[in-house]
Amino acid sequence: MEMTHSKEILRVAVDDMDSPGTPGWKAEYYFISGNEDGMYNITTDPITNEGIIGIAKEKNFDITSLVKLQIGVKNPETMSFCKDGKLITDSSQLPPPDSVKITVRMIDTNDPPEFEKYTDTVHQKEESEPGKSLYTPIVHDVDSSNIRFELIEDPANWVTVDKKTGKITTIKKMDRESPFVDENNIYRIVVAAIDNGAPPATSTFTLKVHIGDENDNIPTLVNKTVVLCGNLADKVSVPVKDADADPYSGPFIFSIANDDTKWELESTYGEEVVLVIREKIPYGNYSVPLVIQDKQNQATKETLRVEVCDCDESGVCHEHKPLSIVLGGAAIGLIIAGPLAFLLLLAIVVCNRGLEFTYLDMDKGTQTLVKYNEEGGCSDCKTDPFILTLGGFADGKKISYMQNTRTPPGVLYGNGRNSTATFSKNKLRHEHNRVNAAESTKKL
Template sequence: MRISLFLLVAAAAVADCYGSKYSSPSKRDLLVRSKRRWVLSTIELEEEKDGQYPMEISVMYNDKTQGKDFRFRLSGEGVPDVFTINENTGAVFAHKKVDREQKPLYHINFDVLDRNTGEQLDKELAFDVEIQDINDNPPKFSFPEVTVNVKENIQGSLLPVTLVVTDKDKENTANSEFNITMVSQTPAEPKIAVQQLPGGLAKLTLKGCFDYDKATKYTIVLQAKDRGTKPKTQSSTAVVTLNIVDANTHQPRFKQRQYNGEAIEMETIANVLRVAVEDKDTPNTDAWRAKYSIIAGNEEGIYKIETDPETNEGVLSIVKKKNFERTTSINLQIGVKNIEDIFVCAGTNPPTDRANVTLKMIDTNDPPEFEKAIDDMHLKEEAEPGKVLFKPKVHDVDSNIIRYVLLTDPADWVAIDTKTGEIKSTKRMDRESRFVDDENVYTVVIAAIDDGQPPATSTCTVRIHLTDINDNTPKLVNNSAVMCGNKVNKVKVHAKDLDAIPYSGPFHFTLGDETQKQQWKIEPDYGEEVSLVSQKTLPYLNYSIPLVIMDQQGIAGLDTLQLTVCQCDENDVCRDREPLSTRLGPAGIGLVIIGLLAFLLLLIAFFCKFGPDKILPQDEGNQTLIQYNQEGGCSPCMTEPNFVPSQVDNMAVTNGQMDTMQIDTEGPYDINGYNSSASTMFHSLGMHQQETYRSHGMRSMAGSSIYQRSFSLRSADRIEDHINRRCNEVDGNVVDHPTYQPHSYAFEGDGSICQSLDKLSFHDMGEDFKYLDDLGPKFKTLGQMYDEAIKKKKVQL
């Protein structure tokens, strides 16, 4: 479009009326020349115009510049990239091609200024430069390639395909107006057309029906072509692909018209018979999957047919038991169709395909039939055993010989007669037993077995309702309780009775001990739960309180409540008792020390008085006193056993130093000996009591001396024990002591010339032992020595 701009002349009144300094020149308008106004040549600019750039497109004038030194100035959009002005001549230049689709309009401003002062010589001139459009853009599809899945059984003329076309050229011109047409269709049938809609939209339409068996894919090429001619007509294409999805256009058909099978009566069978069908639709789709039904012959609902999802076969099953009096043939009619409804392009739907099934139901031995499968009877608990509780009524059309067995009797309370089926109690039944349910019912199950081949069995459940009696006494629910003595003075007591109403609560409570009434009371004394109240402050201890609890029928039970009275914390939990602790002062510590010292002194005195006696060795004289008057019996016939010194003290002194050595001495064991030893790393002490061996020795050498002493522990306080032990050894020991046995000697002819000592008479002495008081000086000396030793050792011979 060409825009012509001319000189604009406006008076001040006209300018004030419009209220603006801007002027938008109309196309090819000629403005009246007047003083102090702009003079502008026509500007024409076409998009994408060929030529040499910069290109002069217009020249500006202003009559107010006469006689003045001035210059032109250009500002606004596209300045200076697209538009510039020669400030001296007013020539306007375009520096490059412009695209209308990117910017259809440029708003620019013209000014004339005094070259010396820079002041405006006239008002600013503003105008819009509109770019002239050419047909340089084709209409384009929003999606050049479109793929859509279409069901084979689609109904209606419109297909689910929508196309959108746009053209960037100037709107409402031939350059932006277009037509959408179909270029090609493969395959050609059924006919597909394009329908153009306002707003650049287009739809595909179908005339006829798709046939999946003939074609599964259609390709349509569409063209959008505009109506512009300058410089040429523009167009574009799009390809639409239609993938046909198979639908149920083929009816499933049975492979056979007749199917046969057999089954046994009174049984449920999951797979009696299988039937198969053919379907030309795509496998594993709803158009191919079969759905079977029983059309006739199943009025009682005994049979059911289902589809096997893996094989698409129909599976016939028996879901209800039925007794046939004899072997019978059952005829069924079955039908099949698909999950998806059948589609027919023209005409009516075909009928459902059908087939016949014949089942041979084989008669078998029918089990005995109880008149009642579940029977109820009532009995008072703790009734005497031996009572007939139940006698069944059984019918069997195939057999008259029936035996009965007991299947369920958890408490072993009943027995059954195998011929008649009578149930008798064998024990007393307890309603409170764990084998009785919450409804006071004890359940027994019996079975009736006939003599058929194979034997048939049926069962009957006998529900024995036990009536309650008052056979239980009330008891405490909890025999222990805790009372927070620092908070309350009572505790809740709850009782229960295993019996039912009216043989249970509410109960009457009393104290079982009259002496407890001064300390406790019960309030209230009647109910399921009462309070035990203390009548005075109680120490924090454990209490046993006997209680008598009586039910509504006057049957009482005695129970004991173990009550703990304690100090509780804020959570009503007993606190642990704090341990008793004392603190000793100086006086107490002094008393303890004095007591320990007194005890130590007492212990020392006790050991001094009752401690072990000091063993004094009975040494003989060593080169000082020779005893010549020793008298004694004859030498023993047996050789004295070998002796080992029982105590050896070895002490060596060399150059003023003394060492103690440990010497281990071993020797033969003597039954008459006594041994004891104690040793440390540097000192050893051994005691060994033998017969009467004693020895002492001392040796002296130059610069050293050695002392050795060995003595027996045979002392006076052990003589009695030694004599008794020796007597026990000799008595009856013929083997070890043969010399002490009587010995017969040969008679030599004459008797002894000495009188027998038995014939001596001492009657004149009168059994007086006073003669022992004067036995001579020698005996008295010896007696005094032993008397002193005996008194000192306190040994009684």
């Protein structure tokens, strides 16, 4: 097959009457003619003593399709023989070395199209309007005149290729700062030329587009938020970046956008901005408006957020820990007693809904609850009305107890050691007052 390598295409064999394995038996093969371009090689099989013909390099059918080789063979040991009792070693008297003629026919295959240049470079300014022709490759194919072109690599989808001519044209603006452009500002496009053979053969071409820079990016802060450790320093450095290359990037010119007297810039020119506190300020968060200009005076406004705080040795702000609260026994008791008291009051209200009580401040320390509105007791309590007496004074002594006394309608009850006795005493006092009033009338 044309344009191929092969270790073995043919073997040739020899006969030698000398003892096998000896230098007088081993065969050495060599080309006498037909291999002037060094396309073929021949080696000896050490076991069989055969000559092995192989293809050393590729050859095209269109250059030659038929090769006639002549191969000779000899022994490593110089031949000699006896004649008339004499040892003959003169080469002129020795028989000529044996040889063989071999014809090699090369089989034609479908050769791939050949580009005149398999790689080339063009220059293109970034952000140029689409529709510009970048390159048209030149291709030859001895086997076919019908070639089509395919776009193999165009990672950013910036170009198109004409299927018949291979013309490469931009369809979008190219951006030097694209991640598909390498560090050398080169964008690679690969185009394939495919013929109509059976099977089709393909060759590829690589176009390197060197993209020129434009000032199409503004400088920006690398970090929008920084920490300034007030207990360690009074300034902080913030780097600035610009995606453009020189001369459209830094060093930059810095300024503060307003007249904030709390801040100043240590330097107004460089690759980073150094912000300094002019006066002592409380810890907290601050916003500092900055103006950054590149070498072409293209400016942008950036807001730097500064957290001023107390830091540890590693430069990290101390966290504000929440205050801890420890409750004593009295506080816990109050917390528990509050809901219990509310539940007790709720039970009293539910069981006596519709009854109104009036507290009378009686003389001599006697406290009395007077019941009004006998009707209207709650439906949940169908028992007789009762009066709940809470501690009081009797005969000048404080009494702490709770008395639940059932009462017929319209009867008053007092507070003391003996409610009945209190009622009788009040009745006698009323009678005594009536008698005194009668006697006074008689005297008058």
